Amino acid sequence: MRNVGASRGALRVVAAIARSGASAVSLHRLRTVSTVLCVVAIVLPYVVGSGIAAGLRADMVAAVDAGPDLHVTTLRFGRPAPMPESAIAVVADLPGVTSVVPRVVAETQLGTRGESAVVVGVPRDSLPAHVSVMDGRLFAPNAPNELVMGHDLAARLGLKVGDAVPPFYRNESGERVSRVVGVFGAGAPLWASQVIFTSIETAQTISAEESAVTSLLVTCQPNYRDAVAERLRALPTLGPPGIRPALRARVTTRDDLYALLARRLLDRETLFQLPFILAFAIGIPLVLVTSGVGLAERRREAGLLRAVGWSVDALLLRSLVEGALLTLIGTSLSVLIAFVWLDLANGAGIAPVLLPGAARMPGFRVPWQMLPIPALLGLAVTSVLVFAGSTWSTWRAATAPPAEAMR
Amino acid sequence: MTAQTGLSVEAREVRREFAVRDGTAVAAVAGVSLSVAAGAFVAVRGRSGSGKTTLLALLAGLDHPTSGSVLLDGVDLARVSRAERTRRLRPTGIVFQNGAAVPRLPVWENVSIGLVPLGVPMAERRQLAEAALETVALQHVVARRPEALSAGERQRAALARALLHSPRLLFADEPTSNLDPESAEIVCDVLAGAHASGATLVVASHDERMLARAARVVEMREGRLVSE
Numbered sequence: 001m002r003n004v005g006a007s008r009g010a011l012r013v014v015a016a017i018a019r020s021g022a023s024a025v026s027l028h029r030l031r032t033v034s035t036v037l038c039v040v041a042i043v044l045p046y047v048v049g050s051g052i053a054a055g056l057r058a059d060m061v062a063a064v065d066a067g068p069d070l071h072v073t074t075l076r077f078g079r080p081a082p083m084p085e086s087a088i089a090v091v092a093d094l095p096g097v098t099s100v101v102p103r104v105v106a107e108t109q110l111g112t113r114g115e116s117a118v119v120v121g122v123p124r125d126s127l128p129a130h131v132s133v134m135d136g137r138l139f140a141p142n143a144p145n146e147l148v149m150g151h152d153l154a155a156r157l158g159l160k161v162g163d164a165v166p167p168f169y170r171n172e173s174g175e176r177v178s179r180v181v182g183v184f185g186a187g188a189p190l191w192a193s194q195v196i197f198t199s200i201e202t203a204q205t206i207s208a209e210e211s212a213v214t215s216l217l218v219t220c221q222p223n224y225r226d227a228v229a230e231r232l233r234a235l236p237t238l239g240p241p242g243i244r245p246a247l248r249a250r251v252t253t254r255d256d257l258y259a260l261l262a263r264r265l266l267d268r269e270t271l272f273q274l275p276f277i278l279a280f281a282i283g284i285p286l287v288l289v290t291s292g293v294g295l296a297e298r299r300r301e302a303g304l305l306r307a308v309g310w311s312v313d314a315l316l317l318r319s320l321v322e323g324a325l326l327t328l329i330g331t332s333l334s335v336l337i338a339f340v341w342l343d344l345a346n347g348a349g350i351a352p353v354l355l356p357g358a359a360r361m362p363g364f365r366v367p368w369q370m371l372p373i374p375a376l377l378g379l380a381v382t383s384v385l386v387f388a389g390s391t392w393s394t395w396r397a398a399t400a401p402p403a404e405a406m407r
Numbered sequence: 408m409t410a411q412t413g414l415s416v417e418a419r420e421v422r423r424e425f426a427v428r429d430g431t432a433v434a435a436v437a438g439v440s441l442s443v444a445a446g447a448f449v450a451v452r453g454r455s456g457s458g459k460t461t462l463l464a465l466l467a468g469l470d471h472p473t474s475g476s477v478l479l480d481g482v483d484l485a486r487v488s489r490a491e492r493t494r495r496l497r498p499t500g501i502v503f504q505n506g507a508a509v510p511r512l513p514v515w516e517n518v519s520i521g522l523v524p525l526g527v528p529m530a531e532r533r534q535l536a537e538a539a540l541e542t543v544a545l546q547h548v549v550a551r552r553p554e555a556l557s558a559g560e561r562q563r564a565a566l567a568r569a570l571l572h573s574p575r576l577l578f579a580d581e582p583t584s585n586l587d588p589e590s591a592e593i594v595c596d597v598l599a600g601a602h603a604s605g606a607t608l609v610v611a612s613h614d615e616r617m618l619a620r621a622a623r624v625v626e627m628r629e630g631r632l633v634s635e
Binding site: 009010011012013014015016017019020023026027297300301304305306307308309310311312313314399401402403404406 | 461464467469470471489490493496497500501503507508509510511512516520521523524525526527528529568572
């Protein structure tokens with residue numbers, strides 16, 4: 001027999017110990033299951049929430065990218081106020097302006113459950129690029145009370161093309177029955193879940209604001225954006241000349257929107273992350289405890305391994321590999337479940353934290369995007385926790401006299 | 408097994424105390440001096456609780472004496488670093504009385520687990536383990552789990568593990584206590600074979616078959632060596 005007691009080289013030694021650590025995962029099943037569950041409980045909600053936040057951010061950025069150079073609204077006494085249609089011509093006449101699209105945006109509620117929706121009145125040739133009619137047609141010019149509904153909203157209300165919508169607004173001209181003439185899908189899921197497109201005139205009727213619009217979408221020639229914005233801000237009024245109080249233009253550029261989106265999303269994400277800072281704090285002792293599950297058996301095992309020639313370093317390496325595998329399994333499982341949670345369960349439970357007003361089981365497609373950073377962050381944090389828990393207990397068992405550890 | 412040089416081991420005024428609940432200390436080994444020359448076969452006998460197992464653990468470097476010293480091949484184990492101690496103890500082997508094993512780990516892996524930190528490839532470990540198990544007539548339990556073995560089989564498997572790396576100093580604590588006569592004979596033969604190939608052998612036993620093969624028999628009573 002050759003001398004089997006001789007060491008076979010550092011790399012082989014490390015590989016053999018690592019393999020032993022990997023097989024320890026299946027040896028200590030109770031510890032494995034409890035630690036993995038603990039890791040999942042910490043990482044999963046974080047990954048799901050981060051996925052929804054990333055999806056929302058991507059959606060919003062895409063919407064701003066595809067939008068106009070300037071959004072113009074009006075203020076009276078420093079508060080938002082409708083602007084007269086005459087303002088359209090004033091803005092269109094400014095040097096460098098290539099197009100001005102008026103828009104009427106009004107919030108309303110429909111159906112017996114009072115589903116909230118946003119009525120958007122636009123010229124029929126000025127619908128956002130990512131909106132496409134899936135069924136039916138667009139509203140006709142000069143045809144009142146024709147609605148094109150977002151697909152998810154129509155599904156929630158049980159409406160289809162040709163259905164009549166009972167009166168959902170009241171004004172001086174009385175109630176009107178509206179008709180669904182089309183259903184649209186949109187690149188941004190939130191649009192399809194909340195928006196109704198209609199003509200400017202119908203939107204004005206619904207809002208009881210004839211001859212007024214809520215905003216103008218202004219597109220400029222290259223390099224004219226800032227100059228046009230300056231001219232608009234400098235105008236004494238966007239209302240009819242001589243009428244007081246004046247209507248001052250409020251101009252929001254694309255850059256302003258990016259900054260606003262980042263700030264609003266950051267606020268929501270911070271709000272979302274606070275419970276998870278707490279969860280991590282609670283997770284520390286929890287993982288430390290689960291890492292120590294089956295401690296007596298593992299202590300005896302460490303004593304036995306020391307007795308048959310394992311060094312303290314070898315035992316620590318074995319424990320480290322076992323811990324790394326546990327966190328990797330836990331985090332991978334979290335990412336897999338997060339995919340299911342986001343894709344099949346539509347972010348239920350977590351979406352409302354990031355989408356104010358959304359139900360616990362959102363009735364629309366919640367946007368999400370799985371990015372590697374949250375999963376890697378979860379892996380890093382839980383690795384530290386598991387390593388701390390298992391390394392300490394292994395160190396104590398390995399440095400005790402083997403006879404004592406085995407007792 | 409190839410011929411080799413055994414290692415000497417010596418206990419000098421070794422004492423090992425254990426704290427008991429009322430705060431006092433009980434000496435399991437109370438000032439024992441014992442010198443085992445390289446290549447010797449020494450048997451330690453005595454009643455249960457006489458301190459045989461504790462003495463063996465101290466000699467095998469698995470426990471630290473409360474006072475006194477243990478010298479392995481002339482080197483005081485208390486005066487070397489932990490890593491050096493592990494290195495110096497590597498050519499030794501021990502057979503535990505209860506046949507201690509890692510639960511759920513197949514018998515062949517249990518037998519060869521001491522070779523893992525040496526980087527011995529798995530296939531070679533299995534091959535060596537199978538050969539070692541065959542020497543103790545356990546070739547039929549290679550893939551079983553320790554929980555599925557009888558007490559006697561576990562003890563023989565522990566013997567196979569101790570012999571796997573051809574130790575130069577072998578300790579065996581009651582190696583035949585759970586065995587039927589036939590198996591006990593096998594174990595006695597295997598241990599005698601290890602000694603014959605040059606290994607130093609220290610056995611704690613009150614089995615007459617084992618004692619008859621030892622060149623030297625010492626007796627313990629209440630933690631002390633009382634006769635030789």
